[in-house]
Amino acid sequence: MKYENRTKLRDGRELVLRSCTPDDAEALLKVFIQTLGETDNLLIYPDECEYTTESEAQFLKGKQDSERECEILAFLDGRLVGTAGITAVGTQIKRRHRASFGVCILKEFWGLGIGEQLVRACIDSARKAGYIQLELDVVADNARALALYKKLGFEEYGRNPKGFLLRTGEYKELVYMKKEL
Numbered sequence: 493m494k495y496e497n498r499t500k501l502r503d504g505r506e507l508v509l510r511s512c513t514p515d516d517a518e519a520l521l522k523v524f525i526q527t528l529g530e531t532d533n534l535l536i537y538p539d540e541c542e543y544t545t546e547s548e549a550q551f552l553k554g555k556q557d558s559e560r561e562c563e564i565l566a567f568l569d570g571r572l573v574g575t576a577g578i579t580a581v582g583t584q585i586k587r588r589h590r591a592s593f594g595v596c597i598l599k600e601f602w603g604l605g606i607g608e609q610l611v612r613a614c615i616d617s618a619r620k621a622g623y624i625q626l627e628l629d630v631v632a633d634n635a636r637a638l639a640l641y642k643k644l645g646f647e648e649y650g651r652n653p654k655g656f657l658l659r660t661g662e663y664k665e666l667v668y669m670k671k672e673l
Contacts, residue, residue: 493562517549576610
């Protein structure tokens with residue numbers, strides 16, 4: 493699925509959003525692994541990442557060729573600083589109206605509005621792909637993310653009190669959210 497947009501950030505710099513290509517695999521994998529180490533709000537730890545440049549290139553080729561899924565890259569001053577993507581919940585009749593999405597941004601670029609632009613790009617892409625509902629789960633103590641999702645029209649529909657188990661032994665509650673498109 494193809495996506496491209498340019499927008500100004502809060503600090504006046506131009507953010508370039510575009511869909512991925514297999515050639516982005518190495519840079520994307522590097523950013524993804526770095527973001528995994530910068531927060532406990534993502535699904536895995538960096539040392540649990542089993543992706544290779546080759547497997548990432550195959551993944552990105554699938555997203556590039558898909559009519560209903562995408563991976564969107566965020567570039568600031570020519571540097572890859574974040575990514576987001578939408579994935580079909582299912583292809584069967586009962587679930588093909590739903591998509592899920594995720595976002596990750598390098599920590600040094602938090603607070604500039606990149607997350608909002610990536611979420612807006614996911615919403616736009618999901619609509620264009622014909623989805624009726626866009627879903628995500630977010631760690632309950634991630635106040636900034638929760639505020640952003642609510643601002644963009646997502647609503648909570650449930651919680652999982654032990655959604656994440658950290659290596660420290662601490663559980664993190666997950667909030668399930670959705671947006672009708």
